[in-house]
Amino acid sequence: MSQTIKNCFSRLLPSMLAAALCLLPLAGCGGGPEPRDTVRVGVALYTQDDTFIASVVQNMERTAQETETDAGIKFNLSVVDGRNNQTTQLEQVDRFLARGYDVLCVNIVDRTAAAVVVDKAQEAGVPLIFFNRQPVDEDIRRSEQVYYIGVDAQGNGTLQGRLVLDAWEQDPSAVDRNGDGVLQYAMLEGEPGHQDALLRTEYSVKALTDAGVEVEKLASATANWNRGQASSRVALWLEEFGDQIEVIFSNNDDMALGAIDAFKAAGAGQLPLVVGVDATAPALESIAAGELYGTVLNDADGMAQAMVDLSLALWSGEDPADAVSLEDGHYVWLPYRQVTQENLSDFLET
Secondary structure (H helix, E strand, C coil), X not given: CCHHHHHHHHHHHHHHHHHHHCCCCCCCCCCCCCCCCEEEEEEEECCCCCHHHHHHHHHHHHHXXXXXXXXXXXXXXXXXXXXXXXXXXXXXXXXXXXXXXXXXXXCCCCHHHHHHHHHHHHHHCCCEEEECCCCXXXXXXXXXXXXXXXXXXXXXXXXXXXXXXXXXXXXXHHHCCCCCCCEEEEEEECCCCCHHHHHHHHHHHHHHHHCCCCEEEEEEEECCCCXXXXXXXXXXXXXXXXXXXXXEEECCHHHHHHHHHHHHHCCCCCCCEEECCECXXXXXXHHHCCCCCEEEECCHHHHHHHHHHHHHHHHHCCCHHHHCCCECCCEEEECCCEECCCCHHHHHHC
């Protein structure tokens, strides 16, 4: 090679190297993938119409923003609404995976479809966090990178029953309107086959029977966690049973508020004892107004914090057990508390 050609090659070499670097995946030339200081989390909801789920999302967005500031990273949170349709949600999961999201958080529409979601995430090598709507344990354990964040539905069902038990023991005559020594109740259930609905329904009543209280179920109906549906159901019960209903158990606060709506619309005088689960903002307002007797905290803030913390640990390759309180390698169980007028101020301040 002549000296002239060598000199020319030497002058061109820096430009050739720079051009080559622009082709590398992590380079900033030409608009490549997002830099690795960005964690991308896809959140698939069963529906955004659920008051509690909407609260979880609001808390998660706030927590993600705080994490960006504290950790010096970009937290890209993308939320989609499954509109209570499992096919729609599976398509949304597919899009998250195709776009290379780092972590999926799924509020499953149909818990029997959880295995399909797990297999999709596992094939793509993406960690998966289910929340609030609990799949069966067998599906959770299909992959080491599958987790569940929620409350123990049996436990908060029991606490809901104890709300009524406490009222019964403190002043039986205030609950037992007809004085027959039997607690006549009606039950608003979340949805058929839903784990939380089944356990809350069973254990709320069991808390009373285990304490020796005689109960009589006047009516029960599914209202799909929905305030309007619950109001319609209770309106029919009022036509049939009138003031025979002494207690209304509701698997969540929205349905409990729907029951109160029906009584108020019918011009009924004294409300029965109505109890819910979630401690949503509208429920707390109803307790303050003396309408909803009580509820059980389903910690939307804690759930959001746990999802952000766990997502960040999974993205960064850290041990998830260092980020959240992990049980059996897969579960994050959130605490729950009763809420009545007696301790309402604690929750309003929060």
